[in-house]
Every structure is written in structure tokens, then in C-alpha cells.
Amino acid sequence: MLKSQKLREIAPELDPLRLGTGWKLEDLSKPQIIIESTFGDSHPGSGHLLELVEKAKQGIQEAGGFGARYFTTDICDGEAQGHDGINYSLASRDMIANMIEIHANATPFDGGVFIASCDKGMPAHLMGLARVNIPSIVVTGGVMDAGPDLLTLEQIGAYSAMYERGEIPKEKFEFYKHHACPSCGACSFMGTASTMQIMAEALGLTLPGSALLPATSQDLRDFAYRAGKQAVWLAKHDLKPRDIVTMKSFENAIMVHAAISGSTNSLLHLPAIAKEFGIDIDSDTFDRLHRGAHYLLDIRPAGRWPAQFFYYAGGVPMIMEQIKSMLHLDVMTVTGKTLGENLEDLKQSGYYEKCFKNLEKYGIQREDVIRSFDNAFGTDGSIAILKGNLAPEGAVVKHTVVPKEMFEATLVARPFNCEEDAIAAVLSHQIQPGDAVFIRYEGPKGSGMPEMFYTTEAIASDETLGASIALITDGRFSGASKGPAIGHVSPEAADGGPIALVEDGDLIEINIPKRILRICGIHGQKMSEEDIQKVLDERRKHLKPFQSQYKDGVLKVFSERAVSAMKGGYMK
Numbered sequence: 311m312l313k314s315q316k317l318r319e320i321a322p323e324l325d326p327l328r329l330g331t332g333w334k335l336e337d338l339s340k341p342q343i344i345i346e347s348t349f350g351d352s353h354p355g356s357g358h359l360l361e362l363v364e365k366a367k368q369g370i371q372e373a374g375g376f377g378a379r380y381f382t383t384d385i386c387d388g389e390a391q392g393h394d395g396i397n398y399s400l401a402s403r404d405m406i407a408n409m410i411e412i413h414a415n416a417t418p419f420d421g422g423v424f425i426a427s428c429d430k431g432m433p434a435h436l437m438g439l440a441r442v443n444i445p446s447i448v449v450t451g452g453v454m455d456a457g458p459d460l461l462t463l464e465q466i467g468a469y470s471a472m473y474e475r476g477e478i479p480k481e482k483f484e485f486y487k488h489h490a491c492p493s494c495g496a497c498s499f500m501g502t503a504s505t506m507q508i509m510a511e512a513l514g515l516t517l518p519g520s521a522l523l524p525a526t527s528q529d530l531r532d533f534a535y536r537a538g539k540q541a542v543w544l545a546k547h548d549l550k551p552r553d554i555v556t557m558k559s560f561e562n563a564i565m566v567h568a569a570i571s572g573s574t575n576s577l578l579h580l581p582a583i584a585k586e587f588g589i590d591i592d593s594d595t596f597d598r599l600h601r602g603a604h605y606l607l608d609i610r611p612a613g614r615w616p617a618q619f620f621y622y623a624g625g626v627p628m629i630m631e632q633i634k635s636m637l638h639l640d641v642m643t644v645t646g647k648t649l650g651e652n653l654e655d656l657k658q659s660g661y662y663e664k665c666f667k668n669l670e671k672y673g674i675q676r677e678d679v680i681r682s683f684d685n686a687f688g689t690d691g692s693i694a695i696l697k698g699n700l701a702p703e704g705a706v707v708k709h710t711v712v713p714k715e716m717f718e719a720t721l722v723a724r725p726f727n728c729e730e731d732a733i734a735a736v737l738s739h740q741i742q743p744g745d746a747v748f749i750r751y752e753g754p755k756g757s758g759m760p761e762m763f764y765t766t767e768a769i770a771s772d773e774t775l776g777a778s779i780a781l782i783t784d785g786r787f788s789g790a791s792k793g794p795a796i797g798h799v800s801p802e803a804a805d806g807g808p809i810a811l812v813e814d815g816d817l818i819e820i821n822i823p824k825r826i827l828r829i830c831g832i833h834g835q836k837m838s839e840e841d842i843q844k845v846l847d848e849r850r851k852h853l854k855p856f857q858s859q860y861k862d863g864v865l866k867v868f869s870e871r872a873v874s875a876m877k878g879g880y881m882k
Contacts, residue, residue, distance in 0.1 A: 312420045312545070313444075314342035324417075333376070341375040341545045343538070344444075346410055346435065347425035350383025355428035355503060358494035358525055359451050362534040366423045366449060369538025375545065377423070377538065382409040384431035387761060387788065388463065388497070397758035400578065400786075401868035403430040403437070404881045407586075410438025419444055421545030423537055427451025427496045427525075432506040433579035436515070437880075440586035443552050445544035447644045448515045449537045450507035452525035454495035456616035463490045464499040464611050464788075467767030474737055475772075495525025498617045499610040501788060505572035506579060511626045512563035513583075514554050514643035518652040519627050519661050524618045529664075540644060549646060555587050558638035562649070564596055565636050568603035569629050570620075571612045571692035571710045574787055574797060578759075581878035593695045593704045593798075593876045597825070600691025605710060606632055606681040611792050612692075612710050615679055622668035623679035627656050632683045695876075696796065698828030699842065700808050700818065703800035704876045705782070708791075709822050713777035716794040717823060720830060721746035721780055723816040727803075728752070729785070733765045736775070743778035746818040750809050752785030753802025754872035754879045756856070758865050763788040766795045780820060782827075784809055786875070796820070796827060798875040804856040805874075811849045 318324050318338065325338055345366055349359035367377035384406060390396040414422060422444055424435040432450070439446040456462050466486060473483040496503035504522055511521035517540065520533040560580065567576055577596055584591045606629065608614050630637060630653060639650030647655070656662070666676060681687065692710040697703075709717070724741060725748035726732040732749045735741050747769070753759055762785050770776050770793030780794040784802035787795050801807030808829070812818075817831030831837055832845050860866040871881040 312341055313418045314420050315339065317418055337376040341420045341542050343370045343375050343377045343541050343545065344380055344414055344419040344422045345377045345425065346380045346382070346413060346422060346438070348384040348406070348427070348431035349381050352383045353386030353389055353428070354454055354491055354494045355386065355451060355496045356383055356426075356431065359425050359427065362425050362449055362451065362531065365531050365534035366425065366538035366541070369535040370423070370542055373539040373542035375542040378419070380413045382406050382413070384426070384428060384434070387429050391761070391763055396760035397865060399430060399761070400754065400759045400879055401864055403434045403579070403582070404868065405864065406431065406434035407437040407441065410435065411441050414438070414442040414444060421445040421541045423447055423449060423541045425449040425451065425534070427503055427507065429502040429506065429575065432503065432510060433583060436510060436513070436583045437586045440551050440555070440583060443550050445541070445547070445549055446515070446551050447517070447537050447541050447544060448510045449534045450510055450516060450521045452495045452523045452527070452530045453504060453617045454491060454498050454525055455493045455618060456498050457489040457492050460616050461486060461490050462498045462610055462616050464497065464501065466490055467763060468771035470764070471737070471768040471771045493526050496617070500570060500572065500607065500612065500617060502573040502575040504617045504620070505567065505570065505576055508566060508570060508572070508626055509563050509576065509580065512566040513559050514641055514649060515551065516644065518643070518645065518656055519625055521626050522617060523621050543646070544644060547646065549644070552587055554642045554644060556641060557589050559641050560584055560589060560591055561599060562637050562641060564599045565603055565633055566626065566629055568600045568691035569605060569633050570607040570609070571605055571708065574693060574706050574708050577693070577706050577798065578786065578875060578879045582880040585878060585880065593706065596693060597695035600693055602689060603636065603691035604633060604683055604686035605688040605692050606683070606686055608679050608681070619669075619679045622665055623676045624662050624665050627653060627661065628676065628680050632680065635683070694822050694825055696820070696822070696825050696827035698819070698826050699839065699846070700812070700829050701799045701827045702808070703874055705796050705799040705827050707796045707822060711792040712794050712822065715777045716780060716820065719780070719820050721818045721820065722834070723748060723812050723818050724814060725750065725812045729760070729762055729765055733768055736765060736768045736772070741775060741779060743774060745779045747779060747781045748809065748812055749781065749783040749785060750803035751856070752783055753800070753804055753875055755869050756784065756802055756804035757859070758868060759786050759875060759879055761786055761788045762795070762797070763791065766791040766793055769793050782809070782818070784875070800874045800876040802875065804858070806853070808846060810853060811846050813849070
């Protein structure tokens with residue numbers, strides 16, 4: 311007997327309450343499917359999701375089930391930039407997952423459809439569905455169209471810095487701002503939103519080929535309808551997420567992450583999602599799998615094309631076809647078939663031919679967007695985990711967007727205790743070539759772990775600084791960030807990590823090939839590791855205990871309970 315029908319037997323109030331909600335009598339005995347989404351007027355990534363909810367509900371109905379709509383909208387990192395609103399971003403992920411748990415368990419359902427697009431909404435839904443572990447399927451909300459001349463939102467930060475420096479007029483900057491988001495959907499570059507949509511499919515939790523479709527396309531609506539039907543099938547067969555997702559599924563996802571040069575924020579989200587599945591992955595898992603992985607994707611910010619071209623070139627299935635030799639093809643998926651079987655089915659279905667027709671409009675070929683395995687941009691993945699006396703637990707760098715000049719460098723430390731002071735120093739030309747800009751006390755315990763977006767954009771857009779300095783932080787970056795940026799330094803400053811002990815003029819060694827991030831000198835003088843440690847020990851004696859700025863509310867709870875960024879930054 312279905313879970314929902316058992317509940318009706320023990321809770322006589324359930325039937326009248328649902329009839330009062332507008333359910334019909336015949337609906338009560340059908341498989342009950344929760345449709346959870348981040349729909350709301352909060353931002354373009356969620357503003358269109360109600361239409362997908364209704365399509366999924368239609369599919370559920372036609373498959374003999376009944377869909378109940380639940381909503382927990384998310385916030386937008388872009389709208390939260392430049393003020394303290396960004397401090398709520400990472401915390402919102404855990405809070406949405408908590409609400410999904412409450413929604414799905416307070417009145418048990420037989421299955422679920424989970425619909426989201428963006429940075430925290432998608433990982434939150436993946437965490438939530440793993441936690442409640444009812445038969446589930448994910449619908450990704452797709453990606454917005456590019457603007458005039460293929461303008462995309464991640465370019466606005468660079469244009470803003472250029473405007474602040476007087477390099478472009480106000481009129482040009484205003485035009486860019488007013489045309490960068492011409493439709494709903496996730497931002498049109500390989501940021502965190504796009505990456506996490508792809509991760510949902512790579513884990514086997516979406517219909518094959520459905521991740522990161524253009525949000526304006528009919529194809530996306532068709533996938534939502536089909537997902538609704540599949541949710542009923544999953545419920546009837548009692549195929550749950552934890553029956554599908556295994557360690558091998560996460561290894562597949564990380565290999566896809568390497569192939570697309572995915573967002574560094576995935577190193578926060580995938581470990582947090584894995585934890586909900588009862589699986590342990592960490593930063594070393596990423597580093598191990600990225601070594602030798604083939605990077606294939608020519609999508610912004612590391613590449614040339616807007617994110618909608620990802621689907622045009624064949625999407626996740628095409629990426630998987632190219633790296634097939636490095637994947638576990640025997641993993642189960644929500645289709646009830648293995649990954650290998652899904653990939654073979656797509657070849658016979660006309661899926662690729664349909665995708666490629668979109669490329670013809672632009673006069674380009676699939677390989678212009680998704681390269682073949684043997685023609686990779688690189689064969690060392692896209693991220694590296696750096697360790698040393700500055701980051702004993704590790705730090706992350708996306709080396710595919712780092713200038714080659716910064717792969718091995720010794721720099722002079724310029725520490726700041728908040729982003730506002732750091733960006734002011736960059737924009738006023740106080741930062742010079744050869745500097746290492748530190749932004750600290752911005753980790754999960756420090757401030758909630760906001761993005762250092764504007765500072766990275768200001769550095770990357772300055773030709774003098776972009777290839778000659780580094781930004782090092784215990785905070786995180788936007789998935790759109792470019793340039794020599796090293797984040798997630800752990801332990802963080804608020805937790806007494808060595809990054810709190812760095813002083814102006816200390817020498818910092820970066821060696822990406824050797825995975826090194828360390829203090830190699832004090833006040834301009836190189837010293838032995840032993841002598842450096844003596845200096846740090848002495849500085850620690852004078853380090854003032856961190857005092858959180860949060861005395862109440864969500865951020866107080868989050869900052870007190872958050873684990874290290876290198877473990878996923880989730881609340882324990």
C-alpha cells in the first residue's frame with residue numbers, strides 16, 4: 311500500500327482537509343506527488359518556474375497521480391551583491407532543504423518532483439530530496455537567453471569596474487545593465503546555477519538531456535511534463551534517490567564537473583548533498599578525480615559562448631559521450647535504466663540532431679562548443695586543491711581561468727579583514743603587481759561565506775593586475791569569477807586558521823602544479839618552515855578571539871553550526 315493511503319487510514323482529518331483545499335474525491339486515492347519548487351518573484355531563475363510546476367502537475371495527472379504544489383523560493387546572489395544580503399546566500403541553501411524536509415515529512419507523499427534553477431535552490435532541492443528519500447525526480451529550470459551581441463550577466467562586473475575607473479561612459483554601462491538579462495532562467499554562463507543543474511543530471515536524478523535547456527524553449531516544458539509522468543512511475547516502483555545515487559554517481563558528477571570547468575561553489579554543494587545521501591566526499595576527492603580529467607567546454611566565463619549553447623551542442627549527454635571512458639556507465643538513474651542504457655537510447659531518439667539544428671543558426675559546429683575527448687583544452691581538470699601552512703585543510707582554485715603567469719609565484723601579502731576595504735584598495739590603485747590580496751573573516755563562521763565577486767571582477771578586468779596578483783580568501787567566489795582567485799581557505803580566520811595570522815609584507819608562495827599555498831617568508835624575508843612557524847605561534851598569542859557580528863537570527867544559527875568550507879559549509 312502507498313504511504314499516502316496508509317496515512318488516510320490513521321488520520322481521518324486528512325480527507326476533509328484536502329477536499330477543503332480543492333481536491334476532488336477521486337484524487338484522494340491516487341498516488342500523491344509533492345511538487346516542490348523555488349517559484350517566486352525573487353529573480354529570473356525562479357520567476358518562470360510556476361509554468362514548469364503546472365506542466366509537471368499535468369504529467370502527474372495523466373499518469374494517474376495527483377500533484378500538490380509546495381513553494382520555498384530562493385534568493386538571488388546577483389541581487390544580494392554589494393551589501394550584507396549576500397551573507398544570507400549559503401545559509402539559505404540549508405534553510406530551503408530544511409523546509410523541503412518539513413513539507414515532505416509533515417504529510418507524507420508517495421513521490422516528488424523537485425524544480426529549481428539557481429545557485430542555492432538546486433543544491434537545496436538535491437539535499438532535501440536525499441534527506442526525505444521518497445521516489446523523486448528533478449526538473450531543472452533552464453538558462454536565460456543571451457542579450458544583444460551575446461551579452462551575458464557575468465560581464466557586468468567587469469563593465470562596472472571599467473566604469474568606476476572611467477574607462478567606459480555611463481551610457482554604455484547603463485545599456486549593458488539593461489540588456490544583460492533578456493528572459494527568465496539561470497544566468498547564461500557556466501556559473502554555479504548552470505553547474506548545479508548539470509550536476510543534477512550527472513547524478514542521474516533528471517531525465518537524460520534535460521539539464522540547462524533554454525528557459526524559453528518548448529523542450530523544457532515537455533521535459534517537465536514527462537518528469538511528472540515519471541514521478542508516478544517511480545512512486546509505483548518505489549525507486550528512491552538512495553537506491554539510485556551512490557559513490558560512483560558522485561564520481562561521475564565530478565568528472566563532468568571537470569569537463570565543463572564547473573563552479574568552485576560545487577565544492578561546497580556536492581559534499582553537502584553527498585552527506586544527505588550518507589556518502590562522504592571531500593575536497594581531496596575533487597582533486598584526485600580532476601587530475602588527468604579532460605576539460606572540453608567552451609562556455610563562458612572560461613570560454614566564448616553563452617550557456618544556452620551547451621544544450622545546442624548536446625548538453626550533458628554529449629559531455630558524457632566524450633568522457634565515457636572515465637565514467638561508471640552501470641549506475642542507476644531515474645529512468646529505471648543505467649546511465650549507459652540512457653546514452654544509447656538518446657542516440658536512437660534523434661536528440662542530438664535536434665540539438666545541433668540550433669548551432670546551424672550561428673554557423674558553428676558541436677566541437678566549437680564541446681570538444682572531443684582527444685582535442686581537450688586541458689587534461690588536468692579545472693580545479694586544484696592547494697595546501698600548506700596557510701591552508702592546512704586546503705583551499706580551492708579554478709586553474710582554467712588563472713593566467714599562466716600565476717601558476718607559480720611568490721607574492722607580497724596585503725591582508726584585509728573585509729571585502730569592502732579590499733575592493734577600495736584595488737580600485738584606488740593601492741594594490742601593485744606582485745601583491746597577494748587577502749580577504750579574511752568571510753568564511754562560514756565569519757560572515758556566512760559571501761562571494762568576493764566585485765573584488766575578483768575588479769582584479770580580472772585590470773590588465774595590469776589580472777596576471778600579476780592573487781586574491782586569497784576564506785570566503786568564496788561567484789561561479790562566474792575569473793582570474794587568480796584562491797578561496798575556501800581552511801581553517802577560516804574566524805576559526806583561528808593561519809590566514810588570520812598573515813601580516814602586511816609576508817611572502818606567499820603559490821604553486822598550482824604542486825598544489826602548494828604557504829607562507830614562505832615574514833615581512834619580506836624568506837625563512838625556513840620552522841622559523842615561520844615560530845613567528846606564527848608568537849602572533850597567535852596576540853590574536854584577539856573572533857567575535858561574531860550576529861547576535862540573533864538565521865546567520866547566528868548558521869555561523870555557530872557551519873562546518874569548514876572544505877567539508878561543504880553545511881550546518882551540523
